[in-house]
Amino acid sequence: MTETADIAPLPTVDGGFKTILADPPWRFANRTGKVAPEHKRLDRYSTMSLDEICDLPVADVSAKNAHLYLWVPNAMLPDGIRVMEAWGFRYVSNIIWAKRRKDGGPDGRGVGFYFRNVTEPILFGVRGSQRTLAPARSTVNMIETRKREHSRKPDEQYDLIEACSPGPFLEMFARYPREGWSAWGNESGVEVEPKGQQHRGYAGGSFDQVPLLDSYERMSxxxxxxxxxxxxxxxxxxxxxxxxxxxxxxxxxxxxxxxxxxxxxxRARGRGAAxxxxxxxxxx
Missing domain, CATH: 1.10.10 (Arc Repressor Mutant, subunit A)
Incomplete structure (x- = not known):
């Protein structure tokens, strides 16, 4: 359990952050309504209650006109809307992460009480009046990549956000620092080793996170x-x-x-190099 008093203050910039990305450590409840116990063997990360997440002073560090990209589990969509409103944003749309196998099919290793989840949404909210940038007009609201470490989100989210929303950028509950972004979270420092297991093949130039493309598709x-x-x-x-x-x-x-x-x-190859x-x- 994370006490809000122990959480470091959110960073600030002049005029406030115009784009915020957040992946809160949601605390799940089981089917009886009781808090689901955290698996000590995995020790992945500490969780926060809904009230603790809502109480974070995000509105204080946001620009008057701003965007919010909020990751939320499928089972907690109403909670995601509540957090968004508590932070001073209104829900307007969403982006879906479709988790794929190497062959492009849906990755059926997801969990869920009613269906096996192969998707995860990012709720998109707006504060004030802030249109998306011009590239958003041709950007679909779906990211299709393979899964990575537990709870780690696809790197393609940054490409999409940076193309569609203005800076300055803030990532809350960040696992790794990113150039051009302010990072806030207990795993965001360069010297911090994330608690979640880093799967073999995901470090040092892995291509498991590259977008799946048809032969005729072009990338940004x-x-x-x-x-x-x-x-x-x-x-x-x-x-x-x-x-x-x-x-x-x-x-x-x-x-x-x-x-x-x-x-x-x-390097030289067998057939003509031209x-x-x-x-x-x-x-x-």
Missing amino acids: PRVADRIANLMREEYEQGRSIRDLAEETEYSIQRVRTLLRRSGAKI DDDAELEQAV
């Missing part, structure tokens, strides 16, 4: 830059283009284009 420049840099790190450590294509399930053509985007020096760069750019 921000996402393309992030994945291109990951690929360059792996490629310069000796991975082949074919290896990267198999792991990401992207075409060899797309992988080569991303590597070139990152400035990687492409590709039409203009044609390749169409694949990203």
Whole structure:
């Protein structure tokens, strides 16, 4: 149990944060209405009661016109709306995280009393009058990626938020610091080791979190830059283009284009090395 008196003050900026992302440590109740016991063996994180979450002075650090992206479990949607209102925001829409297997199908390892959950919503709220930025007009309200460590959310959320909402940005209950964001939470420091297990393969350039794309789909420049840099790190450590294509399930053509985007020096290959760069750019 987390006592609010022990929680560090929220950071502040002049004029307030225009965009806030929050993933509160919700406390579940079991079917009898009693608080569900926390699993001591897993020791993942401390939870907070609904009142404790509502009492956080988020309105005090928010801009007059601002956006809120609030993660909430499917079973606690009404609580999410209550928290949003307590923080000074009104609910207007949502984004759905669809958890996928490597083959693109729904990841059926989720839990739930009534259905096996393969989705998780982000409630989107507005304070004052704050439109989304122009890229939002062509951004769908769904993120489709593979699951990572327990309760860790997909990195693609940052690409979406940064493209659709203005800064300055604040992440509450952050697990890791992110460049360009203010991070608040007991696991957000660079020196803090997250309590949740970090699955093998998720550290140091893993591609388990890359977006699933059809051959004709293009990714945003921000996402393309992030994945291109990951690929360059792996490629310069000796991975082949074919290896990267198999792991990401992207075409060899797309992988080569991303590597070139990152400035990687492409190693000699069997067939002619001269590709039409203009044609390749169409694949990203």
